[in-house]
Amino acid sequence: MGRTLTYPKLPFNTVNRHNDRATYDLRTIHSIINTTQVLHVSFNTGSTNNDSPFPAILPMIGAMGSFEYPSADINEPMDCYLHGYVSSRVMNLARAASASTPPPAGSPAGTAETATETAADKGLGIPVCIAASKLDGLILSLTPNSHSYNYRSAILHGHASLVTDPAEKLYAMRLVTDSVVTGRWAATRVPPDGAEMASTAVLRVRVVGGSGKIRDGGVSDERKDSADESVTGRVWTGVVPVWETFGEPVRDGDGRVDEVPGYLREFVEGRNAENRAYAEGAVYGSKEDH
Numbered sequence: 001m002g003r004t005l006t007y008p009k010l011p012f013n014t015v016n017r018h019n020d021r022a023t024y025d026l027r028t029i030h031s032i033i034n035t036t037q038v039l040h041v042s043f044n045t046g047s048t049n050n051d052s053p054f055p056a057i058l059p060m061i062g063a064m065g066s067f068e069y070p071s072a073d074i075n076e077p078m079d080c081y082l083h084g085y086v087s088s089r090v091m092n093l094a095r096a097a098s099a100s101t102p103p104p105a106g107s108p109a110g111t112a113e114t115a116t117e118t119a120a121d122k123g124l125g126i127p128v129c130i131a132a133s134k135l136d137g138l139i140l141s142l143t144p145n146s147h148s149y150n151y152r153s154a155i156l157h158g159h160a161s162l163v164t165d166p167a168e169k170l171y172a173m174r175l176v177t178d179s180v181v182t183g184r185w186a187a188t189r190v191p192p193d194g195a196e197m198a199s200t201a202v203l204r205v206r207v208v209g210g211s212g213k214i215r216d217g218g219v220s221d222e223r224k225d226s227a228d229e230s231v232t233g234r235v236w237t238g239v240v241p242v243w244e245t246f247g248e249p250v251r252d253g254d255g256r257v258d259e260v261p262g263y264l265r266e267f268v269e270g271r272n273a274e275n276r277a278y279a280e281g282a283v284y285g286s287k288e289d290h
Contacts, residue, residue: 027075125161216285
């Protein structure tokens with residue numbers, strides 16, 4: 001068997017509640033990221049104005065990959081590439097961070113510095129958190145407090161910087177496109193033209209920590225309820241498996257190709273089968289505490 005690599009347990013990524021569900025395995029965490037259609041990316045805006053006191057969170061498309069080592073396996077260290085519009089707020093923050101000048105060596109950090117400014121001063125990029133979640137089942141128990149979900153979730157912590165090298169940017173755009181539908185990049189009009197490249201920005205997130213959390217199994221009720229026949233005799237309990245389903249491809253009205261391409265048919269059918277098999281298998285995964 002191959003080696004299993006894990007993210008180190010650090011103060012910001014160690015799972016505390018239900019730590020028996022935690023995983024730090026790179027393969028598991030990266031797989032959850034790569035099969036989640038929309039990632040949620042959180043970051044500090046760096047604003048000290050009272051009109052913008054909140055951190056920001058954006059839905060983005062992304063994928064794990066390594067430009068330096070393109071043949072890297074999913075269980076090896078990787079960056080997370082995020083695709084977005086060139087003038088979006090997170091891209092502007094990353095651009096400003098890359099243009100900032102580090103303070104003189106030995107100068108103390110000001111107390112008014114934000115986390116974003118501190119990271120930028122060190123040349124690391126802006127600090128971000130990336131979250132991915134997949135719902136696999138509804139756990140319907142005897143009481144509302146014992147209800148739960150079967151789920152898979154992953155969080156990455158890292159520093160995001162703009163990709164400026166044209167070759168790496170093209171690599172990332174292909175990576176992200178193929179994460180939406182496997183094989184889609186090569187089946188389209190590529191490479192993107194100059195205007196398309198100019199209007200698109202890519203963030204490379206150097207991951208410094210990650211964690212995952214997985215719940216599977218069936219109902220877990222309190223003994224006081226499971227032993228009460230007046231309750232067990234009238235309340236249905238069990239699991240409703242939940243899985244993401246891709247529908248039958250519908251040709252665009254102006255499209256001239258009638259037949260659904262084989263790569264697309266294979267992706268839809270394969271992903272649907274995988275999602276269903278996982279959700280149904282998770283029902284019997286283990287007897288969980290709610």
